[in-house]
Amino acid sequence: MFLMxxxxxxxxxxxxxxxxxxxxxxxxxxxxxxRGIVDGRIVIPKNPGRKHRACAIGEGCTVKININIGTSGSRCDPALEMKKAQAALDNGADALMDLSTGGDLVAIRKKILKLDTTVGTVPVYEAVRRAGNAVDVTPDLLFKVIREHCQQGVDFLTLHCGVNRQALEALKADPRLMGVVSRGGSFHCAMMMQREEENPLYAEYDYLLEILKEYDVTVSLGDGMRPGCLQDAEKLAKSVEYNTLGLLAKKAQAAGVQRMIEGPGHMPLDQVGYNVKMIKEITSHAPLYLLGPIVTDIAPGYDHVVAAIGGAAACQNGADFLCMVSPSEHLALPDVADIIEGTRIAKIAAHVGDTVRRPEGFRMEREVQMAEARHELDWDEQFRLALYGDHAREIHERDGATETCSMCGDLCAVKMVNELFGTGKKNAGTKKDKPKDSPRP
Ligand code: SF4
Structure with missing residues (x-):
């Protein structure tokens, strides 16, 4: 027990x-x-039982990205999951969520918790594995697993406390094409419907907060009713859940438990902004953690791009934390290449968010320096400043490492205008003085 x-x-x-x-x-x-932590507008998910590099999420902070990894019942290769975790961290992930549901879950989690990063889990997955099915997960088992995750050193837990009977009624009264697409949300619906009981995470929320407070673990209030397709975005269930999350967010903050909010799933691009603002307002401006939003349903294989479009729009309106969507979303468990690609695209979306929500905005030093390097046709500096300079260099050099690039070749507009105005190359002589290391993605 941590008494701090x-x-x-x-x-x-x-x-x-x-x-x-x-x-x-x-x-x-x-x-x-x-002040942001006291007001509940910022969280630092950090379990005191584990030493690692912590990060802040919320108002005034840079947008962070989380990468989901983990085994499934169909594909259980813990070594592969560790490779994916490392690839995510190497490419700029700020946090990892272990969503494992196959194999020795405790052993897999132990390995992931050795990594120098923020780690989250969804305890109900393990509770379902232990019980054999969702209907047999008792409140005691669920709270036992939650406590074990806290004891093991997990920094934040996704808990679907807002999937209560009221949300279920809303789902029945205003049916959706895709029903419930959140795995955790569907487990809680099964428990409530089959046993005709309230969700224990909602009914015994005060007890849950006591456990989280004891270990100083952050709760990520899950969006079990997030829409699973654009057609479901305006249906009632998600809004009912958000109202509940607003009340639960207030209670957690008053109890001294850090909390963030998850949302909002699939939705048309023009609904992203007002949904983000509405969730922020309802939840007392708690940090907002998003999967997506997925702004079209017809691009499987490219859902990482779809999520980045929705994610950037969400960050512009106040979202704080993006969950990576990989190219294999809706199709398969991601492999290492999917994780690298998904992480990079999520990082770009987060950075685009920063260019409009940071105090210095798009005038931040790295953006200005990149413009200067482009103007000077200073390729090495461009690759140093690029979020993923290795990839940029590879493309540039495939037609030879020339002064201009093969797009316009000898008709390079930048070169021509520099010659006309006598500009450019002004820092060429100082190139050796410039830092050699790339900034972290
Ligand atoms: S060749 Fe064309 S694309 Fe390439 S740097 Fe010059 S102006 Fe830009």
């Missing part, structure tokens, strides 16, 4: 030392970070 006071409570009393490194990474004053 929770981070929220310590921020209420003063300035905890561990905020310094996180604040530095955000370019934020520690006192502002502490």
């Amino acid at each position: 006071d929770s981070l929220i409570r310590r921020c209420r009393k003063g300035l905890p030392k561990e905020l310094e490194a996180v604040a530095r990474a955000e370019g934020m004053e520690p006192v502002r970070l502490a």
Whole structure:
């Protein structure tokens, strides 16, 4: 048992030392970070039982990205999942969620928890595996698994506390084409319907908060009723769930438990902005964690791009944390190549979000430097500054490492205008003084 006071409570009393490194990474004053945590607008999911690099998520922070990994009943290769985890971290992931449902779940989680990053889980998956099916998951088993994940060192738990009988009634009253697409959401629906009981995570929410407070673990209030297709975006169930999450978010904050909110699934692009703003308002501006939004349903194989379009729009309107959608979304368990591609695209969406939500916005140093390097046709500097310079270099050099590029060749507009105006290449002589390392993606 960790008897240390929770981070929220310590921020209420003063300035905890561990905020310094996180604040530095955000370019934020520690006192502002502490205020954001006290107000519930920022979270730092960090289990005190584990040492790792923590990150802040929420208002005023850079947009973070999470990568889902984990075995399934159809494909269980823990070594492959570790490779995927490492590939995600190498390509800029800020957090990993272990969604394993196949093999020795405790052993897999132990390995993932050794990585130097924020780790989340969905305990109901393991509860269902242990019980054999969703209907046989008792409240005692579910709370036991939650406690074990906390004890093991998990930083944040997705818990579908808002999938209650009221949300279920809304689902029946206003049926959806895709029903329920959240795995955790469907488990809780099965439990409630078959046993005619309330969701224990909702009915015994105070007890749940006691466990989370004891271990200072962050709750990610899951969106079990997220729409699974554009046609379902305006149906009632998700809005009923959000209202419940708003109340639960307030209770968690008052209890000293950090919380974030998950949402909103598949929805047309023009609904993203007002949904994000509505969720933020209902939930007292809690950090918002999104899968997608998926803004078209007809691009399987490219859902990572679809999610990036929705994700960037969501970040523009206040979303704080993006869950990577891989090219194999809706099709198969991702492989390493899918994870690399999905992570990179999610990181780009997050960065696009930062160009409009950070105080310096698109005038941030890296954007300005890239424009200068392009103007000077300084390719090495462009590759250093690029989010994924290795890929950019590979494309540029496939037709030879020339002064211009093969797009316009000898008719390069940049070169021609530089010669006309006597501009460009002004930093060519200082190239050797420039830093050699690329900034982290
Ligand atoms: S060749 Fe064309 S595309 Fe390439 S740098 Fe010059 S202007 Fe840009």
